[in-house]
Amino acid sequence: MIKQERLKLMQEVPFLKDIDCLELDRMAGCEDYFLYYKEGEYIIHQGESETPLYILLKGKAIVTRNQNPNSELAKMKYGAVFGTVSFTESPLRQTNVISQNDAVVFRIEKDLIESFNEETHKKFCRLRKEVLLERLERLTLIVADLKAEIALLAVEEGEENAEFNWDF
DSSP: OOHHHHHHHHHTOGGGTTSOHHHHHHHHTOGGGEEEEOTTOEEEOTTOOOOOEEEEEESOEEEEOTTSTTSOSEEEOTTOEEOHHHHHHOOOOOSEEEESSSEEEEEEOHHHHHHSOHHHHHHHHHHHHHHHHHHHHHHHHHHHHHHHHHHHHHHHTTOTTOOOOOOO
16 A cells, blocks of 8 residues: 555544644654454454554444353454553453454554654644543443443342342
8 A cells, every 4th residue: 555545545534533643644754553354363362462542544443351252242343443441551451352354553652752843743642532531431331331231130030138249
């Protein structure tokens, strides 16, 4: 894939829309940041200690955990940003990300972020925070829905007083 094709893919990603054009052009010129995967290949392995952030520029991927490999936790498509928690906190990866078809991924290492000019660096940090907050809000809604569904099932089973520990 030539630089102009990579740049075009990057310019269409919502996460990168506020990044300076010169910075995007510079990133598109670094072929090493672009990774190519075939169907079934792992982009991220659960338990890895690597910390890059990824953007899915082409293709689709699924998220799984080793504890239940046949259950898809999430499906990702073009523009998805993933690896944000490990990028920030450097813990071990908690999930797998597996390509569902031919995929192109932009890999963002911390040294790349540190090379940005100050304005772009601030924008990138703000965008990464927005992704994390959006996921937290979505997770909160999922937990609330599950809690209501479990309570309803308990009532239907005649276990109105059944308690489930929701403490984190």
